[in-house]
Amino acid sequence: xxxxxxxxxxxxxxxxxxxxxxxxxxxxxxxxxxxxxxxxxxxxxxxxxxxxxxxxxxxxxxxxxxxxxxxxxxxxxxxxxxxxxxxxxxxxxxxxxxxxxxxxxxxxxxxxxxxxxxxxxxxxxxxxxxxxxxxxxxxxxxxxxxxxxxxxxxxxxxxxxxxxxxxxxxxxxxxx
Numbered sequence: 285x286x287x288x289x290x291x292x293x294x295x296x297x298x299x300x301x302x303x304x305x306x307x308x309x310x311x312x313x314x315x316x317x318x319x320x321x322x323x324x325x326x327x328x329x330x331x332x333x334x335x336x337x338x339x340x341x342x343x344x345x346x347x348x349x350x351x352x353x354x355x356x357x358x359x360x361x362x363x364x365x366x367x368x369x370x371x372x373x374x375x376x377x378x379x380x381x382x383x384x385x386x387x388x389x390x391x392x393x394x395x396x397x398x399x400x401x402x403x404x405x406x407x408x409x410x411x412x413x414x415x416x417x418x419x420x421x422x423x424x425x426x427x428x429x430x431x432x433x434x435x436x437x438x439x440x441x442x443x444x445x446x447x448x449x450x451x452x453x454x455x456x457x458x459x460x
Contacts, residue, residue, distance in 0.1 A: 315339055316379060316455045318448060324416040333415050334367070334447050336379045338455075344387045352391050354399045355431075360388055361408060362427045365438070367447060368420035373436035377454050385412045401430055417441070 317337040348360065363378035364385075378384065389409045396402040408423040421438040428437060442450065451457065 315458050316451070317458050318451055320444065321415060324414060324418065326418055331418075332444060333417055334444060334451070335415075336367075336381050336451065336455075338379055338381060344383045348384070348387045348391050350391055350394045352395070354395075354401070357388060357392060357399065357405055358401075358427050358431055360384070361405060362424065362431065364412075365420055365424035365427065367450060368417050368442060369424045369438035370421070370440040370442055370446070371424070371436045371438045375436065379451075379455070380412070382413065385409055389413065404430070 315338070319335050319337065320332040321335050323331045323333040348356075359376065360378055363376040364380035366374045366377050367380045389406065392399060392402050392405045392409065396406075399405065404426055408426070411417075411419065411423075418441075421441050424438040448457075
């Protein structure tokens with residue numbers, strides 16, 4: 285009798301948790317705009333890139349403090365890269381916006397002597413600041429390796445349509 289009761293209680297807790305998670309995710313979707321912009325020309329072809337615009341609830345300077353720990357910088361780059369890359373598992377998503385990229389450049393430059401992998405971060409962020417996401421999968425994996433990842437290695441780049449689908453999954457799109 286106790287076994288059945290334990291199973292019922294466990295199932296109830298799991299169902300309640302799953303319901304709360306789904307409701308929380310729907311209510312917490314932020315509103316964003318997406319815009320296609322020209323990327324960096326490669327072999328004479330300009331491939332468009334997606335740029336997200338969002339209504340901020342806190343300034344980027346408060347989101348990414350100059351005193352950020354190195355692991356926080358890694359998490360931010362990793363989370364932003366998920367918008368651009370193909371991977372079986374993706375945990376965490378931070379909208380890849382130009383103000384975040386610029387702020388992270390400031391953060392890394394301010395702590396360059398304290399971050400072991402500052403050159404890696406600046407290489408990635410400076411390319412992204414110029415709308416060059418042609419290596420975003422390699423960028424993701426460089427950070428993933430630094431974080432000793434074992435699941436979710438990027439295997440390529442998303443198409444524009446796949447990227448839009450990914451963004452729609454995480455946010456409400458205002459301009460569609």
